[in-house]
Amino acid sequence: KxxxxxxPAALSVPEGENLVLNCSFTDSAIYNLQWFRQDPGKGLTSLxxxxxxxxxxxxxxxxxxxxxxxxxxxxxIAASQPGDSATYLCSLGGEEVHTGNQFYFGTGTxxxxxx
Amino acid sequence: xxxxxxxxxxxxxxxxxxxxxxxxxxxxxNSLFWYRQTMMRGLELLIYFNNNVPIDDSGMPxxxxxxxxxxxxxxxxxxxxxxxxxxxxxxxxxxxxxxxxNTIYFGEGSWLTVV
Numbered sequence: 001k002x003x004x005x006x007x008p009a010a011l012s013v014p015e016g017e018n019l020v021l022n023c024s025f026t027d028s029a030i031y032n033l034q035w036f037r038q039d040p041g042k043g044l045t046s047l048x049x050x051x052x053x054x055x056x057x058x059x060x061x062x063x064x065x066x067x068x069x070x071x072x073x074x075x076x077i078a079a080s081q082p083g084d085s086a087t088y089l090c091s092l093g094g095e096e097v098h099t100g101n102q103f104y105f106g107t108g109t110x111x112x113x114x115x
Numbered sequence: 116x117x118x119x120x121x122x123x124x125x126x127x128x129x130x131x132x133x134x135x136x137x138x139x140x141x142x143x144x145n146s147l148f149w150y151r152q153t154m155m156r157g158l159e160l161l162i163y164f165n166n167n168v169p170i171d172d173s174g175m176p177x178x179x180x181x182x183x184x185x186x187x188x189x190x191x192x193x194x195x196x197x198x199x200x201x202x203x204x205x206x207x208x209x210x211x212x213x214x215x216x217n218t219i220y221f222g223e224g225s226w227l228t229v230v
Contacts, residue, residue: 044206
């Protein structure tokens with residue numbers, strides 16, 4: 001079974017700093033990897049989706065990379081802002097021989113950006 | 116698109132009572148997921164359906180939990196009888212099945228408190 005780990009569990013940085021969130025996984029047989037953001041009291045919002053054949057995706061100040069061989073993904077946030085404060089989760093879309101999908105989630109990194 | 120719709124958003128119930136959570140997936144999506152989120156255990160997959168058929172219910176904690184998907188636009192998660200340890204946020208999510216890089220969309224969650 002796929003295991004997904006996110007370290008650190010919590011991170012606090014001053015505004016304007018660039019930062020990296022980490023996600024590691026045990027099974028490289030994946031179809032895709034997604035990074036989500038969760039605000040308190042809210043559901044999960046997809047930020048970036050990387051296909052298994054891709055190495056990275058970018059959206060604005062966010063850049064996500066994928067290295068299947070090492071079982072790692074990083075989410076890079078440039079010039080952090082207080083509005084970036086949230087919990088960030090990564091999810092692996094697993095291979096399925098049956099119909100349907102399976103997604104495996106990490107436990108998340110709680111980010112606080114201090115003004 | 117209205118997104119994944121869940122109800123109720125918040126529920127407080129007494130131990131022993133039956134709880135029914137409802138979900139309407141995004142139109143056209145053929146995979147539906149029920150997750151439970153707690154501080155201690157993070158996000159746990161309870162069950163997922165593909166084309167209205169339960170594919171994997173190994174995450175359902177015990178017989179007190181049951182889930183149904185009578186049609187493509189509606190699913191329920193029932194807890195009977197409820198216990199205080201069931202207090203959590205329950206998320207419904209949907210996606211379009213297949214392995215071409217689909218993303219998963221979450222509802223806002225149902226916040227359950229059992230007293």
